[in-house]
Amino acid sequence: MMVCPQCKNNKTVVFDSRRLSTYTRRRRHCLLCNYRFTTRESLASKPLSRSEQLAIKFHQLYEELAPSFGYKTREASAKPWSEVPENNKQLMISVCSRILKELDYRNKHTIRVGTRV
Ligand SMILES: [Zn+2]
Secondary structure (H helix, E strand, O other): OOOOOOOOOOOEEEEEEEEOOOOEEEEEEEOOOOOEEEEEEOOOOOOOOHHHHHHHHHHHHHHHHHHHHOOOOOOOOOOOHHHOOHHHHHHHHHHHHHHHHHHHHHHHHOOOOOOOO
Protein backbone atom coordinates (compact mmCIF):
# COMPACT_ATOMS: atom_id res chain seq x y z
CA MET A 1 0.00 0.00 0.00
CA MET A 2 1.34 3.39 -0.96
CA VAL A 3 0.64 6.54 1.03
CA CYS A 4 0.52 9.93 -0.63
CA PRO A 5 3.54 11.94 0.58
CA GLN A 6 1.44 15.10 0.39
CA CYS A 7 -1.82 14.28 2.17
CA LYS A 8 -0.95 10.87 3.70
CA ASN A 9 -4.00 9.02 2.46
CA ASN A 10 -3.64 5.68 0.74
CA LYS A 11 -5.86 6.15 -2.29
CA THR A 12 -3.23 6.40 -4.97
CA VAL A 13 -3.13 4.92 -8.44
CA VAL A 14 -0.25 3.98 -10.70
CA PHE A 15 -0.48 5.66 -14.08
CA ASP A 16 2.89 4.74 -15.47
CA SER A 17 5.21 1.85 -14.74
CA ARG A 18 8.61 1.30 -16.22
CA ARG A 19 10.94 -1.60 -15.62
CA LEU A 20 14.52 -0.41 -15.44
CA SER A 21 17.59 -2.58 -15.05
CA THR A 22 17.66 -2.72 -11.26
CA TYR A 23 14.27 -1.43 -10.22
CA THR A 24 10.79 -0.61 -11.40
CA ARG A 25 9.83 3.02 -11.56
CA ARG A 26 6.19 3.84 -10.96
CA ARG A 27 4.49 7.16 -11.43
CA ARG A 28 1.64 7.51 -8.98
CA HIS A 29 -1.21 9.85 -8.64
CA CYS A 30 -3.12 10.67 -5.46
CA LEU A 31 -6.87 10.45 -5.90
CA LEU A 32 -7.59 12.93 -3.15
CA CYS A 33 -5.15 15.80 -3.64
CA ASN A 34 -3.99 15.00 -7.18
CA TYR A 35 -0.37 15.01 -6.09
CA ARG A 36 1.93 13.10 -8.44
CA PHE A 37 4.97 11.26 -7.23
CA THR A 38 7.40 8.57 -8.29
CA THR A 39 8.38 5.42 -6.47
CA ARG A 40 11.15 2.96 -7.10
CA GLU A 41 10.52 -0.65 -6.40
CA SER A 42 13.26 -3.20 -6.11
CA LEU A 43 13.54 -6.63 -4.62
CA ALA A 44 15.25 -6.68 -1.29
CA SER A 45 18.35 -8.73 -1.84
CA LYS A 46 19.57 -11.10 0.81
CA PRO A 47 22.18 -9.61 3.13
CA LEU A 48 25.77 -10.28 2.16
CA SER A 49 27.92 -12.55 4.28
CA ARG A 50 30.96 -11.05 6.03
CA SER A 51 33.31 -12.83 3.64
CA GLU A 52 31.41 -11.46 0.68
CA GLN A 53 31.51 -7.93 2.07
CA LEU A 54 35.22 -8.26 2.70
CA ALA A 55 35.85 -9.61 -0.81
CA ILE A 56 33.92 -6.72 -2.35
CA LYS A 57 35.74 -4.14 -0.23
CA PHE A 58 39.06 -5.72 -1.06
CA HIS A 59 38.29 -5.64 -4.76
CA GLN A 60 37.22 -2.00 -4.68
CA LEU A 61 40.01 -0.70 -2.48
CA TYR A 62 42.68 -2.65 -4.33
CA GLU A 63 41.73 -0.91 -7.54
CA GLU A 64 41.53 2.42 -5.81
CA LEU A 65 44.93 2.19 -4.15
CA ALA A 66 46.92 0.28 -6.78
CA PRO A 67 47.83 3.34 -8.90
CA SER A 68 49.33 5.19 -5.94
CA PHE A 69 51.67 2.21 -5.45
CA GLY A 70 52.78 2.45 -9.03
CA TYR A 71 50.56 -0.29 -10.42
CA LYS A 72 48.49 0.25 -13.49
CA THR A 73 45.13 -1.32 -12.82
CA ARG A 74 44.49 -4.12 -15.22
CA GLU A 75 41.51 -3.94 -17.52
CA ALA A 76 40.14 -7.19 -16.13
CA SER A 77 40.28 -6.31 -12.47
CA ALA A 78 39.06 -2.74 -12.89
CA LYS A 79 35.57 -4.10 -13.38
CA PRO A 80 32.85 -3.40 -10.87
CA TRP A 81 32.25 -6.35 -8.54
CA SER A 82 29.01 -7.27 -10.30
CA GLU A 83 30.94 -7.92 -13.51
CA VAL A 84 33.70 -9.99 -11.99
CA PRO A 85 33.45 -13.57 -13.34
CA GLU A 86 31.58 -15.83 -10.92
CA ASN A 87 34.61 -18.09 -10.54
CA ASN A 88 36.86 -15.23 -9.38
CA LYS A 89 34.19 -14.00 -7.01
CA GLN A 90 33.86 -17.40 -5.39
CA LEU A 91 37.63 -17.69 -5.06
CA MET A 92 37.94 -14.29 -3.39
CA ILE A 93 35.01 -14.99 -1.09
CA SER A 94 36.58 -18.31 -0.05
CA VAL A 95 39.89 -16.60 0.68
CA CYS A 96 38.16 -13.93 2.75
CA SER A 97 36.14 -16.52 4.58
CA ARG A 98 39.34 -18.36 5.57
CA ILE A 99 40.99 -15.12 6.70
CA LEU A 100 38.00 -14.22 8.85
CA LYS A 101 37.90 -17.69 10.38
CA GLU A 102 41.58 -17.60 11.24
CA LEU A 103 41.36 -14.11 12.72
CA ASP A 104 38.31 -15.05 14.76
CA TYR A 105 40.06 -18.17 15.98
CA ARG A 106 43.14 -16.23 17.03
CA ASN A 107 41.12 -13.55 18.78
CA LYS A 108 39.21 -16.15 20.73
CA HIS A 109 42.25 -18.14 21.73
CA THR A 110 44.66 -15.40 22.63
CA ILE A 111 44.89 -14.71 26.30
CA ARG A 112 46.53 -11.52 27.30
CA VAL A 113 49.04 -11.91 30.07
CA GLY A 114 50.13 -8.65 31.54
CA THR A 115 51.26 -5.68 29.51
CA ARG A 116 54.39 -5.16 27.56
CA VAL A 117 56.83 -2.71 29.06
ZN1 LIG B 1 -2.64 13.16 -1.66
